[in-house]
Amino acid sequence: MTLAFYLDKGASLGENAPCLTLNGESMTYGEVVALSRSVAAALRSSGVAPGDKVGILSANHPTSFACVFGIARTGAVWCPINPRNAAQENADLLDLFDCTTLLFQPAFDGLVAEIAPQLPTLTTLVRFGDGLGDAVGFDDWLAAAALAESVDLEPVDDVVALVGTGGTTGRPKGVMLTDRNLQTMTAIVLMRYPFDGRPRYLALAPLTHAAGVLCFPIMALGGEIVVMDHPDVGEFLTLIERHRITHTFLPPTLIYMVLAHTSLNSTDLSSLQCFWYGAAPISTSRLAEALERIGPMAQLFGQSEAPMMISTLAPEQHRRADGSIDELRLSSAGIPSPLVTVAILGDDGTPVPTGTRGEVCVRGPLVMAGYYRNPEATAEASAHGWHHTGDVGYLDGDGFLYIVDRAKDMIITGGFNVYSAEVEQALMAHEAVRDCAVVGLPDEKWGERVTAVVLLHEEASVDTDDLVRFVKHKIGSVKAPKQIEMWDDLPRSTLGKILKTDIRATLTGN
Template sequence: MRLTDYLDKGTSLGPSAPCLTAAGESLSYGEVQQLSWRVARALARSGVRPGDKVAILSANDPMSFACVFGISRAGAVWCPVNPRNEAAENRELLDLFDCTCLLVQESFAPLVARIAGQLPKLATVVCLDGAFDGAIPFEDWLADVSAEPWQADPPDDTAMLVGTGGTTGRPKGVMLTGHNVETMTALTLMSYPFSPRPRYLALAPLTHAAGVLCFPVLTLGGEIVVMPAPDLGQFLALVGKHRITHTFLPPTLIYLLLDHPGLDSADLGSLRCLWYGAAPMSATRLEEAIDRIGPVLGQLFGQSEAPMMISTLSPADHFHADGSLARERFTSAGRPTPLTRVAIMAEDGTLLPYGERGEIVVRGPLVMPGYYRDPEATAEASKHGWHHTGDIGYLDEDNFLYVVDRAKDMIITGGFNVYSAEVEQALMTHPAVRDCAVIGLPHEKWGEQVTAVVQLHEGRTATEDELRATVKELLGSVKTPKAVHVWPDLPRSKVGKVLKTDVRARLTS
């Protein structure tokens, strides 16, 4: 399936039904479909050929997301660009992707002015919601363009180019095919509760998980309610107003939601699935979320190279058959999905038995074909015939997957392996801890010293000895942090993940 097929499937179920909604105004399925034909024709008129790369730089916006389907109809490749990136990072990504066309909101005009001169392959810049020097206004670009059905055939199955984080050097471009997205969509529909015409609230950036989760919603003729900016009070109001059935929040936002004064009085009765993922979640706070939000929490585990659905823990999987909480599963990433093979691999390529820890590796149609124009990185990621996730974990005898750390975050202290995620889970059981990060710092005697930085709930206090005692009781002395620092906040990425590189830099500077 091409990306347009999800829109066309939804349109076939009722062209007048609302498709994309924001600020109380909706574009119907029929309107989005017609817009996609016009955008495709305009792209072709601007010289965009099948296989060319077209980027969108925009905050969450229905019109911007509608253009994704025009790019697909033109046979081109969608390059989602994170609007929170710095100018240099976006210049590097657009250059890496060989982008020939950029669709951008007027608010990013200063950023475009700084980088456009360094992008010789960028031939066309279109301003989606206004005008600025060097850009064609969207309405002018679409002037005299027919809304009659039209599409071009792509040269291959590449549907998206997704940039990986550049924290370890030059970012890479993950090639995702129509078959990858189709597999992800099928696994989503298999793994979570759905009924016709779901209503999905997109608070997180559409350039990330929130965007690709739109495709299964579209196949069922559902409505996508788009939030231009993250506002948890507005989020709670919109769930009730639009009778939202599905939404996605990273754990950091769920923690903030649990601390929001309006949560307990909000009408969340329509929710069927609140997906969480993108980072480990505290088992303690997960139980609190189930209690206060409802039995609707659903975990997903994936990465750009194998999007979203390597393993899943559905809302029902959070409970035993007798209705009691399955607390022992709360620190797992669920079970591998039906169309995905997951194994645990030693460094020499040997597959390990249940219970043994090693790198999580994956096979199947969910996995990317490779990195764009980077055969060396592709070969490294696919050693021994499996995709290497870079995560350390294990499978238990019931086939539940546990992610214990990123390979690069493992701490070796006194000859013992300590997994930072395990220590973080233990710290999060303390009622005063809102969030935390655990890293290893150089130590003359131990090699590395387990070190924790914690952020406390407002108005709460906890001493270093209390926090260390909490970990020691649960995990023993080897894994107990030798040092605990309390900070008012933790450095975070643009999508809310704690930046351990920044934590380490602050502690060693």
């Protein structure tokens, strides 16, 4: 099996059924299969062999997502590239991944022109649209290979996707996901959540992240995927009603925007079977509100290294037997998934008693094959024979998992991972900054708010808004601080290490 299996399974249930829909226009399953085979032929004609890495840089779009299955048919490895990353971060990822081919939208011409000269392994550029510079136009690229043989090939070492993620230092790592990992994730989705009839899935969140891999179980059932190419909460609500959407996914930040939207109360949401949320901490009070005003909410907890489904909280588990909301359960991450073993381990790698906090660790076929070209990080993450998530939590007597902290200095804001060291490095590049520390603080909108405490050089001054703009230019808006505090000193240990726990306590008053 490759990723193309999910598409082909859906096509076997009806080639004329709608598969990918944007702005009211649909590509049928048969059309998406044909396009994916044309893409596979073009990739092979361009010299792409099994195991080669192919990147896609695109906002949500049916054509670019269909290319994922063409990559799979060549036995190559799909490398989703987040268009919201800063240019250098994407250059670092493409370099780390050894990408030979990049398919990209015209909106990213400038970014590609900036980073392509840094990437000696990148030999083929394909532009969705007409050709430009060194990039061949998508239609011309397909036409040149129209007569090439289209035969599905198996992936090398079963790795089907390379997903970029940060490390404790903020440097990118490549998570090697196998077909077995994504089969397991898909099986858990189909086991744990409600599906009645052919699903209709609305994808507003980026297809480079959770919203994309959730398409695979939808396709396995022959469902329709309605794609949004830009975030618009009002349009999101309109499309749920217009297409009678049954399933969707949003991070908490966007759910809060849905709750605040003036059209929510007048929108018919009765078709919803499962509204997934995850990728960031969620306010339990806002979740309770969503249960009453939106309907069947469903949590998922995972990470790139164990995609999506370490634990689940199905819609019915949010409520007691009498139908009332179970407030305690709302603060949990659900129960470990059927094909996953979860343990809470102490520092010595042994399990701790029920109710005791420790690191959340995982075993099973959901866990990645390792980090690409990084055996040291792979060994660290798999110490004691378990995958270490870096999250601190506990299991209660009923088997529910609660996440209480993160072992690493990672901040999850608006569904995206931000590593404090990377933000600190960007801040320290400013000539006025002498020292700094970055922490995540609870935030009703973002889940966590990137917060910087800054120590300036003597007699130096800088406006906080200018400092935010400076960081945005270096590493992108997602990672830039939403709050900056100027302090005269930073709390430190006797060894000179900045005490972030003291900083958080001061900022939160706890």
